[in-house]
Amino acid sequence: MAEVTLRVFRGDRDGGKAVDYQVPLTEGMVVLDAIHSIQAHQAPDLAVRWNCKAAKCGSCSAEVNGRPSLMCKTRMDALPHDQPITVYPMKSFPVIKDLATDVSWNYRVNKKIPPFQPRPGVEWKMDQRDVDRVQEFRKCIECFLCQDVCHVLRDHDKKQQFGGPRFFVRSAGLEMHPLDGASRTRMLKEELGIGFCNITKCCTEVCPEEIHITDNAIIPLKERVVDEFYDPVAMIVRKIFGAK
Template structure:
């Protein structure tokens, strides 16, 4: 069997590392449970371009086989490996160790949810919230005719990878524990694309107002800052929903229309047409 390019490349990388003493990095990782846990310091050999998840998995393989961490794709596509590095929510697979040069590295689980063990929190609440949102429903039969300009603003909310870091950082959930009354930024993002999809016929504004508690958000934009896929959650999801709720519930004409039609005062298409002056 001939040697393949990978092993050749590996040999090359090793040769570079052999030039000097092996560099290491120290990580302080939360170990334990909600009731009984503390940070433990680990030291691990540093590799070129290493991300924090690499370091955690190396510790798991070589030092602590029961160290709990969630991960899947390792490419920032799946949103599984969310945790907190130095108090800020981060995808572990996307956080390079070298970004923290000169600093201590503290790795903790998401704190807005109950901690199961080590770096793993119980995020199941999010799936309950998701289940409570009216799904996409259309009277029309696919294939739909929709133009790029009809849908281009939906691409952004649809990029969400459900890492739940926006949920983790949101004061309404993290500090005030309003999980019963507030759906959190992730689910305003979902409600937004559903509400703005030109073919959807459901009315979710009452839910957004009453059940999901959009009024509780005081637009501090913390969620937008941590979004790993760059969704402008506050500006493009939450504020438009707040505006729609205000329009729908505090505009007398729309209020009347709603009473008569018993559903959305206008379909998304009618709303678009009205906006464009047609």
């Protein structure tokens, strides 16, 4: 049986090193299968998160040959075998051990976003076309690969000032919900720091759910922020007719 070399990061908060493992290839194998094979036969304490193995839960995020990926949907036969396949933890988050990182910051950001709030006296009817637009954002499986690749977080570590693409997607899902009545523009500007995003679209490229994060979520939200805080006509209109 053909074998392939996986070069996996082994270590913890204090540092670590890459370790090579030889893994037998099977038909249709994905990187997560290879990691499981290493656990079962070579390194039972190799730490990795996973749940569904079907790209539905977003747990097995890692950097495979340098690309932020879900290991469960990265096929081994799509990667070159003449050199080791590298598997590293997500760089934007502190390593706990091996491939598992501390993603708790994301849960703290999520708490800042005001939840869905139906408009008073709303009738619970919606058009499928309006729902479609928002369902795109609600497809998000919280793999945090967009957070991992975003240079504002990855290279500049602006976790105190910036929420990251995942939470712009979440905010967009609430803001554009056909029956929602809350406003999140001030929060987006001041707490999630949407202005830091300079629309390089790296997040969109790595999204395993193919959500058009930049075009459909971030840019429209940026426009809302601009309308609310920087548009003089809108400011006058709001003064006369009141806020949303």
